Amino acid sequence: MPFNETKATQAAAHLIKRRGQGYMSYMKLIKLLYFADREALLRWGSPITADTFYSMDRGPVLSRVHDLVTEGASP
Numbered sequence: 001m002p003f004n005e006t007k008a009t010q011a012a013a014h015l016i017k018r019r020g021q022g023y024m025s026y027m028k029l030i031k032l033l034y035f036a037d038r039e040a041l042l043r044w045g046s047p048i049t050a051d052t053f054y055s056m057d058r059g060p061v062l063s064r065v066h067d068l069v070t071e072g073a074s075p
Contacts (some may be wrong), residue, residue, distance in 0.1 A: 001050040003064045008049040011036060012065075026069045030061050037062060 015032050016024050024032075037047040051062035 001046070003051050004049055005064075005068070008033065008051065008062070008065050008068075011048050027058070030066050030069060031059065033065055034060050034062050 011033055012029055015029060015036070016022065033049065034053065037049050037051060038053070041047045049062060049065065051064045054061055054063040054066065056066075
């Protein structure tokens with residue numbers, strides 16, 4: 001299953017909307033997307049984004065999502 005950027009974007013928008021302030025730190029968003037992907041994989045056998053889990057110094061992240069967020073202009 002290839003990485004689905006559209007689903008990753010939709011999931012990010014959903015998480016930001018649920019927060020209720022219209023914004024969120026990018027690292028918190030990346031972590032929440034990781035937890036959502038992992039939970040979907042455990043519950044339904046299929047992740048939301050189909051991204052690769054990657055371990056970093058500050059904990060696990062989704063590899064492509066992390067790259068997309070950090071390669072752009074500084075938030």
